[in-house]
Amino acid sequence: MAEHIIDSIFLFLPEITLTLTLVAAVLADLVLKERNRMVAWVVFAGLLVTGVFVLRQCGLNESIFSDMIAVDPFSVFFKGLLTIAGLFIVLFSVVSKELEQNGRRIGEYYMLLTGVLLGMFLMAGATNVLMMYLAFELTSISSYVLSGFTKNLRKSAEASMKYIIYGSVSSGFLLYGLTLLIGITGSTDIYGIRDALQSSVGHDAVLYLSVMMILVGFSYKITVLPFHFWAPDVYEGAPTPITTFLATASKIAGFALLMRFFRISFVDGGITDFAGYEGIIAVIPWNIIVAILATLTMVGANLMALWQDNIKRLLAYSSISHAGFILMGLVLLNDEGMAAMMVYLAIYLVMNMGAFFIAMIISDRLHTERISDYQGLGRSSPFLGVSMAIFLVALAGFPPTAGFIAKIFIFGAVIHAGWIWLVVVAGFSTVISLFYYIRVVKNMFLSEPPDSMKPIETSRGVMAVVIMLLIPVFVFGIWFSPLLSWARDAVVLFGL
Amino acid sequence: MELSAFLFYFFALLIIGSAAIMVFSKNIVHSAFALMFTLAGLAAFYALLYAGFVAVTQLLVYVGGILVIVLFGVMLTTRGYFEKIKTRTVHLLPAALFSMAIAIILITVFLSTEWILAPLEEEVFTVQGIGELLMTDYMLPFQVVGVLLLLAIIGAVLMATRVAGEEEPPSASG
Numbered sequence: 193m194a195e196h197i198i199d200s201i202f203l204f205l206p207e208i209t210l211t212l213t214l215v216a217a218v219l220a221d222l223v224l225k226e227r228n229r230m231v232a233w234v235v236f237a238g239l240l241v242t243g244v245f246v247l248r249q250c251g252l253n254e255s256i257f258s259d260m261i262a263v264d265p266f267s268v269f270f271k272g273l274l275t276i277a278g279l280f281i282v283l284f285s286v287v288s289k290e291l292e293q294n295g296r297r298i299g300e301y302y303m304l305l306t307g308v309l310l311g312m313f314l315m316a317g318a319t320n321v322l323m324m325y326l327a328f329e330l331t332s333i334s335s336y337v338l339s340g341f342t343k344n345l346r347k348s349a350e351a352s353m354k355y356i357i358y359g360s361v362s363s364g365f366l367l368y369g370l371t372l373l374i375g376i377t378g379s380t381d382i383y384g385i386r387d388a389l390q391s392s393v394g395h396d397a398v399l400y401l402s403v404m405m406i407l408v409g410f411s412y413k414i415t416v417l418p419f420h421f422w423a424p425d426v427y428e429g430a431p432t433p434i435t436t437f438l439a440t441a442s443k444i445a446g447f448a449l450l451m452r453f454f455r456i457s458f459v460d461g462g463i464t465d466f467a468g469y470e471g472i473i474a475v476i477p478w479n480i481i482v483a484i485l486a487t488l489t490m491v492g493a494n495l496m497a498l499w500q501d502n503i504k505r506l507l508a509y510s511s512i513s514h515a516g517f518i519l520m521g522l523v524l525l526n527d528e529g530m531a532a533m534m535v536y537l538a539i540y541l542v543m544n545m546g547a548f549f550i551a552m553i554i555s556d557r558l559h560t561e562r563i564s565d566y567q568g569l570g571r572s573s574p575f576l577g578v579s580m581a582i583f584l585v586a587l588a589g590f591p592p593t594a595g596f597i598a599k600i601f602i603f604g605a606v607i608h609a610g611w612i613w614l615v616v617v618a619g620f621s622t623v624i625s626l627f628y629y630i631r632v633v634k635n636m637f638l639s640e641p642p643d644s645m646k647p648i649e650t651s652r653g654v655m656a657v658v659i660m661l662l663i664p665v666f667v668f669g670i671w672f673s674p675l676l677s678w679a680r681d682a683v684v685l686f687g688l
Numbered sequence: 689m690e691l692s693a694f695l696f697y698f699f700a701l702l703i704i705g706s707a708a709i710m711v712f713s714k715n716i717v718h719s720a721f722a723l724m725f726t727l728a729g730l731a732a733f734y735a736l737l738y739a740g741f742v743a744v745t746q747l748l749v750y751v752g753g754i755l756v757i758v759l760f761g762v763m764l765t766t767r768g769y770f771e772k773i774k775t776r777t778v779h780l781l782p783a784a785l786f787s788m789a790i791a792i793i794l795i796t797v798f799l800s801t802e803w804i805l806a807p808l809e810e811e812v813f814t815v816q817g818i819g820e821l822l823m824t825d826y827m828l829p830f831q832v833v834g835v836l837l838l839l840a841i842i843g844a845v846l847m848a849t850r851v852a853g854e855e856e857p858p859s860a861s862g
Contacts, residue, residue, distance in 0.1 A: 193824050197824070197827060200828075204828075211835060214835070218842075257827060257828040258824070258825040258826075258827075260828045260829065261828065297846060300842055300843075300846050303839075303842065304839060304842070304843060304846075307835065307839040310835065314832065320829075322826075322829055323828065323829055323832070326829055326832050326833065326836065327832070329836060330832065330835065330836045330839065333836065333839060333840050333843060334839050334843065336843070337839075337843035337846055337847060340847060341846075343847065352847075375801075375803050375804065376801060376802075376803060376804060377804065378804030378806070388804075396797075396800065396801050396802065397796070397797045397800060397801070398797045398798070398800075398801040401793065401794075401797050
């Protein structure tokens with residue numbers, strides 16, 4: 193046992209580094225002068241070290257801490273994405289005026305940020321329902337506080353309160369579902385659950401009830417209709433770096449956990465080559481339920497986005513609709529579908545962060561989040577305008593940006609599995625989404641700027657961050673094979 | 689009826705009854721006291737399952753600690769501590785139908801399920817077993833709970849401190 197724990201510790205270095213970073217952030221906040229900037233760089237350095245440890249885990253396929261956590265290519269892929277997200281969010285937070293003016297105790301801010309990231313790392317690897325729930329809560333509790341961090345702003349306090357209430361409901365559903373699952377399988381780790389489900393002949397109604405509840409719990413986290421209603425309010429009210437974090441990293445971690453849980457618990461190991469749902473398809477067709485959820489999400493969110501005038505709300509609805517596109521991969525649950533989901537999540541991370549970042553810069557300088565105030569912005573400040581347009585075009589899914597590649601792969605995988613109607617719906621909702629993305633671009637470029645509008649000067653740091661986000665949007669749009677092969681190699685889960 | 693079965697049903701009724709009082713009472717102090725009976729009844733359940741350590745912890749932490757803090761919180765924050773909470777029922781019919789449907793589904797499912805039942809082991813000392821498991825198989829969750837509680841405390845301090853306009857000395861951070 194002692195050897196196993198020691199071996200496990202050496203395979204757990206990224207998470208340990210994150211925990212140490214968390215402690216270092218608090219200490220730095222207490223000790224250092226000029227703490228606002230310094231704490232950020234301490235956390236940034238900690239995340240860089242974490243990233244190095246994550247890279248060193250490439251190719252491992254182990255289960256550690258008595259089957260609590262898996263260190264496999266799948267979790268390494270997601271930990272890599274989450275580290276990138278964390279690094280950018282630290283940069284966003286340093287730039288954000290909103291945090292500088294309204295947020296005190298910035299040390300605690302970065303500490304909680306690291307805590308959320310730790311929870312997400314655990315979500316990416318958790319193979320035991322106890323661990324899954326703990327990771328879920330670690331992420332949620334810190335996110336509640338972060339979304340209310342600028343709490344002297346009324347909307348931020350409101351966002352935090354709404355998030356706590358809806359988040360508790362989702363945790364309750366998830367926990368109830370997991371308990372029922374333990375009750376019928378007698379096991380808490382997902383391998384044991386799979387074995388119990390496969391050996392017992394009759395799948396009771398309680399199995400479907402519990403999976404339904406687990407699905408509802410996850411649907412809140414990844415904002416799937418009809419469990420999305422907290423998202424626009426929380427995304428609008430939270431400080432923009434945190435909104436970006438919730439819209440990207442939180443969703444990535446939620447999808448990672450959902451994919452691993454469904455794939456391992458409910459899929460028969462012997463027949464994973466073609467379609468994924470045979471293990472549980474016996475009575476209720478799960479894939480059709482997931483497909484309906486995806487359809488609702490894509491169409492509903494895109495329709496609701498048409499009426500938004502607040503850029504953060506618009507991007508919130510856009511991110512909900514993207515969750516629908518990604519959920520299409522879960523309908524298949526085979527290797528191809530999962531690889532397409534992972535490619536989509538990676539590209540979604542970059543383009544969504546870019547759009548939110550520019551919205552944050554504009555909101556900091558012009559003190560407006562209304563799209564109608566964006567008039568002529570592309571002419572008065574061309575760099576920001578053009579970059580925003582590129583990110584929005586990528587989100588809409590046009591070539592030659594990476595957004596096109598993301599959509600192509602997920603559509604291709606879904607067609608290949610024979611779900612033609614789902615792709616038709618997805619294509620239709622892509623067309624709807626064009627309207628609201630283009631409306632922002634039209635406002636920025638086709639209208640004259642009002643006389644009072646001064647150009648927004650951008651510092652070199654801001655430009656560097658924008659360019660760092662623009663490069664992958666273009667590179668992966670043209671030269672996508674490395675990302676694809678990485679994702680394909682990463683569909684290796686421990687225990688399959 | 690066996691004594692243990694009798695005790696089980698007695699405490700089950702106590703838990704459900706006091707939980708109902710907690711939810712439906714409009715006086716927050718009454719609610720808090722009803723919650724105490726719910727939590728104490730749960731501790732009795734653990735004791736009936738020979739989980740002595742968990743039962744004692746439940747009493748110490750929930751009944752002894754959290755409940756007292758809830759009562760103190762109520763007394764220190766509200767102006768009059770017997771103030772009626774403003775409650776209003778909205779969407780009575782849909783909510784009732786929804787709850788009924790959920791209750792029926794849950795009850796039918798629970799009755800029709802073959803649960804995995806572990807035999808009851810009459811252990812007197814469970815502390816050693818728990819301690820060994822926490823240091824071996826459940827070491828990681830044990831540590832992660834530590835981080836979770838740390839973040840929860842700091843988050844609560846962050847949320848609870850007053851900011852409305854006034855300047856705070858930086859040394860007051862939690």
